[in-house]
Amino acid sequence: MAEEFDDEFDGPVKRFLFVNRKAPYGTVYALESLEVVLISAAFDQDVSLVFVDDGVFQIVKDQDTDGINMKNFSRTYRALEGYDVEKLYVEKESLDARGLTEDDLLVDVEILDSQGLSDLMDAQDVVITS
Amino acid sequence: MLHTVNKSPFEKSSVTSCLRLAKNGSGILFLEDAVFAALQGTSVSDVVAGRAKDFQFYVLGPDLAARGLSEKPVIDGVEVIDYEGFVDLVEEHDAVHSWL
Amino acid sequence: MDYELDGNSFPADEEGYLTDITVWNKELADLIAKDENIEMNDDHWEVVNFLRDYYEEYQIAPAIRVLTKAVKKSLGEDKGNSKYLYELFPYGPAKQACKIAGLPKPTGCI
Numbered sequence: 001m002a003e004e005f006d007d008e009f010d011g012p013v014k015r016f017l018f019v020n021r022k023a024p025y026g027t028v029y030a031l032e033s034l035e036v037v038l039i040s041a042a043f044d045q046d047v048s049l050v051f052v053d054d055g056v057f058q059i060v061k062d063q064d065t066d067g068i069n070m071k072n073f074s075r076t077y078r079a080l081e082g083y084d085v086e087k088l089y090v091e092k093e094s095l096d097a098r099g100l101t102e103d104d105l106l107v108d109v110e111i112l113d114s115q116g117l118s119d120l121m122d123a124q125d126v127v128i129t130s
Numbered sequence: 131m132l133h134t135v136n137k138s139p140f141e142k143s144s145v146t147s148c149l150r151l152a153k154n155g156s157g158i159l160f161l162e163d164a165v166f167a168a169l170q171g172t173s174v175s176d177v178v179a180g181r182a183k184d185f186q187f188y189v190l191g192p193d194l195a196a197r198g199l200s201e202k203p204v205i206d207g208v209e210v211i212d213y214e215g216f217v218d219l220v221e222e223h224d225a226v227h228s229w230l
Numbered sequence: 231m232d233y234e235l236d237g238n239s240f241p242a243d244e245e246g247y248l249t250d251i252t253v254w255n256k257e258l259a260d261l262i263a264k265d266e267n268i269e270m271n272d273d274h275w276e277v278v279n280f281l282r283d284y285y286e287e288y289q290i291a292p293a294i295r296v297l298t299k300a301v302k303k304s305l306g307e308d309k310g311n312s313k314y315l316y317e318l319f320p321y322g323p324a325k326q327a328c329k330i331a332g333l334p335k336p337t338g339c340i
Binding site for chain 1: 136137138163166170171173175191195199200202212213
Binding site for chain 1: 287288289290292293295296299300337
């Protein structure tokens, strides 16, 4: 239970990078990854997220899932700030290939090119891709 | 024949395989993650737009909306339909080929 | 374990969380609270309503640390601290209050 050692977690803190490569809704990867992100953050880990390939679609704004009868979990990305997960990155090449720009996104992100993303991944203790 | 594709064109080859193998005159419906294939301005737009004269393209509106893409322009010749339209399409065609 | 109210049955999981958040109402909240040995007062309701608003906005139940911080931001320092919230919900504010609010168990509580 996270509740009991909430304010005094003093275990090892690792740098986790979650690499999101799948679009939401068509498969369950995006939602599952987000849940692991929230759990990692609740344990005071140093968490970063990157959105690459179809993963950039996870954070496109104005998602409306009423018509497909699924939970609109895009809103949960906006809760990440409250979990102190503030390092969000998007690969520019992935946005460009999909005709998207930073203005299409629902959270503040840092845009990286492939080289920058490569450096970011190299600097982590744990990289989890889905 | 009505072809339906539900995989992202950026991740799987379902869309390009469907375009290569479907007979001219067929209907092709993009749904779920394949709705990305219906959008203008992407790295696959030209491939799809180039076949608009050969096929009747459709895209499922509720799947566009779920992904926040309702306001994005679709490729000329692609018709946005709802679930009722989907049912009508299935009725109109003698067979449905799902590109899973 | 389901809740029975006015002849209706409301399905819950083995820990007592409602399985369908849309069936929630205030009477049901009172009943769930009673099960947790909590007599609901205005202070309890304030937190429960806060949680429901949070869920509506973000589609998740917050972990305790996140709840505390969010309460502090919106209801002030005297309420946004563990002591105050644990006094209201002795067995864990996030878990107990979420249960009463009809929300799923907070993500990050295993």
